[in-house]
Amino acid sequence: MAIKFVFFDVGETLIDETRMRDGWADYLGADRAAFAAALEELIAGDQNYRRVFHRFRPGFDAAVARRERAARRDTHMLDTRDVYPDALPCFARLRELGYPVGIAGNQRAHSVAALSALGFAGVMIAASATMGVEKPDPRFFAALEAIAGVPAASIAYVGDRLDNDVLPARAAGMTAIFVKRGPWGRVHARRPEIARAHLAVTSLMEIPEALAALG
Numbered sequence: 001m002a003i004k005f006v007f008f009d010v011g012e013t014l015i016d017e018t019r020m021r022d023g024w025a026d027y028l029g030a031d032r033a034a035f036a037a038a039l040e041e042l043i044a045g046d047q048n049y050r051r052v053f054h055r056f057r058p059g060f061d062a063a064v065a066r067r068e069r070a071a072r073r074d075t076h077m078l079d080t081r082d083v084y085p086d087a088l089p090c091f092a093r094l095r096e097l098g099y100p101v102g103i104a105g106n107q108r109a110h111s112v113a114a115l116s117a118l119g120f121a122g123v124m125i126a127a128s129a130t131m132g133v134e135k136p137d138p139r140f141f142a143a144l145e146a147i148a149g150v151p152a153a154s155i156a157y158v159g160d161r162l163d164n165d166v167l168p169a170r171a172a173g174m175t176a177i178f179v180k181r182g183p184w185g186r187v188h189a190r191r192p193e194i195a196r197a198h199l200a201v202t203s204l205m206e207i208p209e210a211l212a213a214l215g
Contacts, residue, residue, distance in 0.1 A: 003175060003211045005148040006094055009159035010105035010115070012182025013204075014087045015078065023076045027069055030056040036183065043187045078114050084181075088119050090204035097208055102126065104144055104157075106134045106164070135164040141172035156211065158204070160185040166197045175199070175214055177207060 011017050025035035039052045053060040069075050094101050102124040103115060109129040116125065124147065128134040131143050145152045152173035159165025159177075161184040170176040178197035180189045194200060199210055 002154065003099065003156045003214060004150045004154040005100050005102065006156045006158065006207070006211070007102045007104045007144055007148075008087075008204075009157075009161075009165055010103060010107055010111065012160040012185060013105075013158055013179055014084060014103065014115075014120075015082050016084050017082070017182065019082060020076045023069075023074070024053070025056075027065065027074065028053065028056040028060075040183045040187055043183055078118060080118055083118050084204070086204040090207060091120070091123065093205070093208040094211075097211075099208070099211065100124075100148070102144075102147065104131075104140075104147075105159075136168035138168065138172060141169060141174065144174075145172070156198075156207075156214070158207065160188075162188040162191060162193050162196070167193065170196055170198070177201065179204065 008014055021036060021039070022032050025032045028035070035052065035056065038055050039049060042049055042051055050062075053062070053065075066075075091101050103120060104126040105128065107127040107129065109127055111127050112125045112130070116123075126144070126147060128140065131140065133139045133143065141152070141157070144157070145155065148155055156175040156177055157165060157169035158179060159169070160179050160182045162178070166176040166178050175198045176196065178188070178194060178200045179185060180200060180202050188194065189200070198214055199207070201207060201210075
Protein backbone atom coordinates (compact mmCIF):
# COMPACT_ATOMS: atom_id res chain seq x y z
CA MET A 1 0.00 0.00 0.00
CA ALA A 2 1.36 3.43 -0.91
CA ILE A 3 2.54 5.74 1.87
CA LYS A 4 0.04 8.52 2.52
CA PHE A 5 1.37 10.11 5.73
CA VAL A 6 4.86 10.45 7.23
CA PHE A 7 5.46 10.97 10.95
CA PHE A 8 8.79 11.95 12.47
CA ASP A 9 10.21 11.47 15.95
CA VAL A 10 11.77 14.57 17.55
CA GLY A 11 15.03 14.04 19.46
CA GLU A 12 17.97 13.11 17.20
CA THR A 13 15.58 12.76 14.27
CA LEU A 14 14.66 16.40 13.73
CA ILE A 15 16.47 17.96 16.71
CA ASP A 16 20.19 17.63 17.47
CA GLU A 17 20.39 17.21 21.26
CA THR A 18 24.14 17.79 21.53
CA ARG A 19 23.82 21.23 23.12
CA MET A 20 21.37 19.88 25.67
CA ARG A 21 23.70 17.01 26.62
CA ASP A 22 26.67 19.34 26.83
CA GLY A 23 24.66 21.65 29.10
CA TRP A 24 24.01 18.83 31.52
CA ALA A 25 27.64 17.75 31.44
CA ASP A 26 28.71 21.30 32.26
CA TYR A 27 26.19 21.50 35.11
CA LEU A 28 27.54 18.26 36.56
CA GLY A 29 31.16 19.41 36.14
CA ALA A 30 31.79 16.46 33.82
CA ASP A 31 33.92 16.29 30.72
CA ARG A 32 31.55 16.54 27.77
CA ALA A 33 33.14 13.67 25.85
CA ALA A 34 33.14 11.46 28.95
CA PHE A 35 29.47 12.25 29.58
CA ALA A 36 28.56 11.38 25.99
CA ALA A 37 30.59 8.14 26.15
CA ALA A 38 28.92 7.12 29.41
CA LEU A 39 25.51 7.71 27.87
CA GLU A 40 26.29 5.49 24.89
CA GLU A 41 27.63 2.82 27.23
CA LEU A 42 24.31 2.77 29.10
CA ILE A 43 22.37 2.64 25.84
CA ALA A 44 24.50 -0.25 24.61
CA GLY A 45 23.71 -2.11 27.86
CA ASP A 46 19.97 -1.40 27.52
CA GLN A 47 20.04 0.51 30.79
CA ASN A 48 17.99 3.58 31.64
CA TYR A 49 19.82 6.55 30.16
CA ARG A 50 19.01 8.63 33.26
CA ARG A 51 21.64 6.64 35.15
CA VAL A 52 24.25 8.77 33.42
CA PHE A 53 23.43 11.63 35.80
CA HIS A 54 23.97 9.44 38.85
CA ARG A 55 27.27 8.22 37.46
CA PHE A 56 28.65 11.75 37.59
CA ARG A 57 26.67 12.86 40.65
CA PRO A 58 25.54 10.07 42.99
CA GLY A 59 22.15 10.84 44.47
CA PHE A 60 21.28 13.13 41.57
CA ASP A 61 17.81 14.67 41.92
CA ALA A 62 16.40 15.81 38.58
CA ALA A 63 13.81 18.18 40.07
CA VAL A 64 16.41 19.90 42.26
CA ALA A 65 18.83 20.11 39.34
CA ARG A 66 16.23 21.75 37.09
CA ARG A 67 15.41 24.32 39.78
CA GLU A 68 19.11 25.10 40.28
CA ARG A 69 19.67 25.51 36.57
CA ALA A 70 16.60 27.69 36.23
CA ALA A 71 17.81 29.90 39.09
CA ARG A 72 21.10 30.31 37.24
CA ARG A 73 19.24 30.99 33.99
CA ASP A 74 21.07 27.96 32.69
CA THR A 75 17.95 26.29 31.26
CA HIS A 76 18.43 24.92 27.76
CA MET A 77 16.09 26.44 25.23
CA LEU A 78 15.73 25.01 21.75
CA ASP A 79 16.66 27.32 18.92
CA THR A 80 17.34 27.04 15.22
CA ARG A 81 20.88 25.78 15.88
CA ASP A 82 19.38 22.57 17.20
CA VAL A 83 17.36 21.73 14.08
CA TYR A 84 19.19 19.24 11.90
CA PRO A 85 19.96 20.93 8.57
CA ASP A 86 18.16 18.24 6.57
CA ALA A 87 14.90 18.41 8.58
CA LEU A 88 13.07 21.35 7.03
CA PRO A 89 14.29 20.62 3.47
CA CYS A 90 13.03 17.05 3.88
CA PHE A 91 9.61 18.31 4.97
CA ALA A 92 9.50 20.71 2.04
CA ARG A 93 10.40 17.98 -0.44
CA LEU A 94 7.85 15.56 0.98
CA ARG A 95 5.16 18.20 0.62
CA GLU A 96 6.23 18.85 -2.96
CA LEU A 97 5.71 15.16 -3.63
CA GLY A 98 2.28 15.25 -2.01
CA TYR A 99 3.01 13.58 1.33
CA PRO A 100 1.38 15.03 4.46
CA VAL A 101 3.90 15.16 7.32
CA GLY A 102 3.59 15.18 11.09
CA ILE A 103 5.76 15.19 14.19
CA ALA A 104 5.03 12.80 17.05
CA GLY A 105 7.31 11.91 19.94
CA ASN A 106 7.65 11.49 23.68
CA GLN A 107 7.53 15.19 24.45
CA ARG A 108 6.07 17.61 26.96
CA ALA A 109 3.07 19.68 25.97
CA HIS A 110 5.09 22.86 25.48
CA SER A 111 7.11 21.18 22.73
CA VAL A 112 4.29 21.85 20.25
CA ALA A 113 4.80 25.62 20.45
CA ALA A 114 8.57 25.25 20.67
CA LEU A 115 8.78 23.18 17.49
CA SER A 116 6.39 25.46 15.64
CA ALA A 117 8.68 28.39 16.45
CA LEU A 118 11.65 26.54 14.95
CA GLY A 119 10.18 26.44 11.46
CA PHE A 120 7.67 23.62 11.77
CA ALA A 121 4.64 25.92 11.90
CA GLY A 122 1.67 24.42 10.10
CA VAL A 123 2.90 20.86 10.70
CA MET A 124 0.66 18.53 12.69
CA ILE A 125 2.56 18.06 15.98
CA ALA A 126 1.52 15.46 18.55
CA ALA A 127 3.21 15.30 21.97
CA SER A 128 2.90 12.24 24.19
CA ALA A 129 1.99 14.49 27.13
CA THR A 130 -1.19 15.59 25.39
CA MET A 131 -1.84 12.19 23.81
CA GLY A 132 -1.75 10.52 27.22
CA VAL A 133 0.52 7.69 26.06
CA GLU A 134 4.22 7.31 25.28
CA LYS A 135 6.22 5.22 22.85
CA PRO A 136 6.71 2.31 22.58
CA ASP A 137 3.16 1.65 23.78
CA PRO A 138 1.08 0.33 20.83
CA ARG A 139 -1.62 2.85 21.74
CA PHE A 140 0.74 5.66 20.74
CA PHE A 141 0.94 4.32 17.20
CA ALA A 142 -2.79 3.57 17.11
CA ALA A 143 -3.35 7.24 17.99
CA LEU A 144 -1.20 8.29 15.03
CA GLU A 145 -3.34 6.15 12.74
CA ALA A 146 -6.42 7.98 14.03
CA ILE A 147 -4.76 11.37 13.63
CA ALA A 148 -3.64 10.63 10.07
CA GLY A 149 -7.00 9.21 9.10
CA VAL A 150 -5.39 6.48 7.01
CA PRO A 151 -4.58 2.82 7.72
CA ALA A 152 -1.32 2.01 9.52
CA ALA A 153 -0.05 0.38 6.32
CA SER A 154 -0.18 3.81 4.67
CA ILE A 155 1.92 5.50 7.36
CA ALA A 156 5.70 5.79 7.60
CA TYR A 157 7.31 6.52 10.95
CA VAL A 158 10.86 7.89 11.14
CA GLY A 159 13.03 7.64 14.24
CA ASP A 160 16.53 7.09 15.61
CA ARG A 161 15.76 4.18 17.95
CA LEU A 162 14.92 0.54 17.39
CA ASP A 163 13.12 0.05 20.70
CA ASN A 164 10.97 3.19 20.67
CA ASP A 165 10.55 3.79 16.94
CA VAL A 166 11.36 1.09 14.41
CA LEU A 167 10.17 -2.07 16.13
CA PRO A 168 6.89 -0.75 17.59
CA ALA A 169 6.05 1.12 14.38
CA ARG A 170 6.61 -2.04 12.39
CA ALA A 171 4.54 -4.06 14.88
CA ALA A 172 1.76 -1.53 14.37
CA GLY A 173 1.83 -2.25 10.64
CA MET A 174 3.61 0.94 9.62
CA THR A 175 6.64 1.44 7.40
CA ALA A 176 9.55 1.89 9.80
CA ILE A 177 12.39 4.19 8.80
CA PHE A 178 15.56 4.33 10.88
CA VAL A 179 17.86 7.36 10.87
CA LYS A 180 21.43 6.58 11.91
CA ARG A 181 22.46 9.51 14.10
CA GLY A 182 22.63 10.53 17.72
CA PRO A 183 23.69 8.22 20.57
CA TRP A 184 20.81 5.76 20.16
CA GLY A 185 21.17 5.76 16.41
CA ARG A 186 24.88 5.00 16.56
CA VAL A 187 24.41 2.16 19.05
CA HIS A 188 21.29 0.65 17.52
CA ALA A 189 22.72 0.73 13.99
CA ARG A 190 25.10 -2.03 15.09
CA ARG A 191 22.33 -4.38 16.21
CA PRO A 192 20.91 -7.19 14.08
CA GLU A 193 17.39 -5.85 14.60
CA ILE A 194 18.30 -3.02 12.24
CA ALA A 195 17.25 -5.43 9.51
CA ARG A 196 13.67 -4.97 10.70
CA ALA A 197 13.68 -1.39 9.43
CA HIS A 198 12.11 -1.01 6.00
CA LEU A 199 14.65 1.71 5.29
CA ALA A 200 17.79 2.93 7.09
CA VAL A 201 19.16 6.37 6.22
CA THR A 202 21.92 8.70 7.33
CA SER A 203 20.14 11.79 6.02
CA LEU A 204 16.46 12.64 6.03
CA MET A 205 16.85 13.83 2.45
CA GLU A 206 17.13 10.17 1.41
CA ILE A 207 13.53 9.58 2.47
CA PRO A 208 11.35 11.50 -0.04
CA GLU A 209 12.58 9.75 -3.17
CA ALA A 210 12.65 6.37 -1.43
CA LEU A 211 9.02 6.39 -0.36
CA ALA A 212 7.63 5.70 -3.80
CA ALA A 213 9.77 2.59 -4.06
CA LEU A 214 8.76 1.46 -0.56
CA GLY A 215 5.09 1.92 -1.46
